[in-house]
């Protein structure tokens with residue numbers, strides 16, 4: 001007590017002396033205080049992380065699968081750390097808590113996109129690369145409202161997916177139980193779903209326009225990873241590297257393809273009976289022009305902008321779903337007992353006389369749990385598309401300044417041993433309770449990411465994966481050919497984690 005009184009009297013005396021002091025000393029004290037604040041904030045400003053090499057930073061140590069390296073680094077530096085990659089500092093969020101806090105609780109500050117290579121290609125137009133501005137919000141909402149019809153009951157969108165599944169079944173049947181590489185037929189099916197949704201038309205595999213479209217998408221994806229190096233070493237973009245030209249040319253080629261479809265749609269548009277996404281856009285554009293003729297390009301409701309939105313759906317909605325569906329087939333070959341259990345459930349609930357529908361989902365908990373385990377364990381998108389902070393924001397005691405590039409290591413949430421027992425093990429029952437009911441709201445499960453920037457095509461992707469997985473397993477037993485190399489869950493490196501090419505036998509079940 002005496003000590004405390006003594007202490008406060010000393011402070012008071014000091015304060016009195018200070019107040020009696022000259023104006024200059026007051027200014028000096030204020031300056032010292034400001035410096036102290038600046039220093040402590042400066043020291044805490046960014047999360048720690050490993051040091052790398054001059055100029056290159058940590059790039060040489062990332063490995064071919066950066067999400068594995070990030071998961072290892074998180075053990076050492078904590079769930080929020082930073083890595084210098086060439087000229088760019090990247091903050092990596094690991095585990096469910098950090099990812100949720102950033103993308104859900106503090107979503108307002110975390111929803112921007114960096115101005116990277118893709119912005120050079122599409123000027124940030126469309127949805128995936130657009131900044132978190134009213135244009136992005138409006139188009140995202142608009143496309144979602146068109147897609148929302150998927151989900152419950154048998155809808156127009158579900159019919160489009162079901163049609164592709166029936167073509168896939170016919171293709172598998174034509175192999176009469178012989179081993180086949182399923183990659184191309186699956187690619188045809190899901191590219192056609194996007195074509196049906198956007199252009200109201202599916203294409204035959206030998207259609208020259210469609211073949212050109214698929215070829216351009218292939219070239220685009222195969223060069224995107226190497227072209228992305230310019231995100232970190234911007235100088236690379238100005239070198240005549242073949243990857244950069246390929247990405248630009250194929251993107252422009254896809255826009256030309258979409259532009260031709262828009263012109264065709266304009267020629268025979270019936271405003272009372274829209275057939276597809278392009279029709280719905282054209283009707284909306286006409287409505288807005290009529291309401292406000294002087295502001296035709298105000299928020300991107302133009303024919304030019306629609307092309308970029310469709311390109312986003314094509315790029316976002318083909319490789320990802322292809323990989324997810326192929327992983328489903330690979331897992332069933334690797335875990336035949338689980339395949340048997342899924343087929344038993346399907347036989348009991350759906351039988352053989354009709355195709356499964358989305359309405360069956362609620363009655364197929366083991367099948368749903370298996371699909372979720374495929375998404376968790378196979379990690380189609382191991383790291384979310386990079387975000388950028390739109391304001392200074394606090395995370396784990398650090399301050400991330402406005403403009404910081406941030407990625408979420410979704411893999412780390414799916415493979416967290418604290419949350420998932422033996423995370424390496426493929427086990428659908430982890431998504432079921434003791435009564436066999438599907439557990440809802442699993443905190444550490446986020447294959448489509450979280451928050452306002454989460455995958456726009458989540459509902460469509462779930463519909464595609466469910467109808468294809470159940471439709472194929474209803475009709476075929478998937479087996480490894482005799483002497484075939486057993487597949488693994490270790491897929492190809494790249495932005496999308498896809499399985500390595502595997503031959504599978506679709507053996508008819510009847």
Ligand code: HEM
Pocket residue numbers: 127128129140312313314316317318320321324380381383384385386387447448449450452453454455456457458460461
């Ligand atoms: C298994 C399938 C799919 C997976 C695993 C997946 C996953 C993801 C992930 C992780 C993101 C990044 C979210 C973020 O930045 O935080 C994303 C974004 C996006 N996805 Fe998907 N996706 C799938 C299918 C689809 C489909 C079918 C479409 C469209 C038809 C689509 C369109 C998009 C778009 C447009 C974005 C950007 C959203 C925005 O920036 O607002 N995706 N997706």
